[in-house]
Amino acid sequence: MSTSSHPQPDENRAAFVAGLRALADFLEATPSVPEADGQRLLLPLHTNPAVEAFAAEHNLTVEYNAEGNASADLVFGPVVYHAYGYVDFIEHCERSNERNAREWAARKGLEIRPAEAVSA
Numbered sequence: 001m002s003t004s005s006h007p008q009p010d011e012n013r014a015a016f017v018a019g020l021r022a023l024a025d026f027l028e029a030t031p032s033v034p035e036a037d038g039q040r041l042l043l044p045l046h047t048n049p050a051v052e053a054f055a056a057e058h059n060l061t062v063e064y065n066a067e068g069n070a071s072a073d074l075v076f077g078p079v080v081y082h083a084y085g086y087v088d089f090i091e092h093c094e095r096s097n098e099r100n101a102r103e104w105a106a107r108k109g110l111e112i113r114p115a116e117a118v119s120a
Contacts, residue, residue: 043083051085067092 045051048070055062055072074081086092105112
């Protein structure tokens, strides 16, 4: 057992696996509770090479979106363990933030434009 107040990686993994087993046991023992329909567990690997290595290790196909970001799915019936990464995570975040800001502005009847240069 760790002396730290924060769980260690092995403790986190054990707790996650135990939680999944407890959920499965609960659903099996309680048929009156509806099951979730087609769930996806997200595995952020952050980079395309990490996704490609994960896919190779588990004999999965890597898919690339329009921005070139990679993903691979490990399927367990209707449950998907979805690994994903990015060509450039920081650039992806910047594009996403800008897209969200422009969509917000458009909903408010506003337009985002570059600031005018200030002369010294």
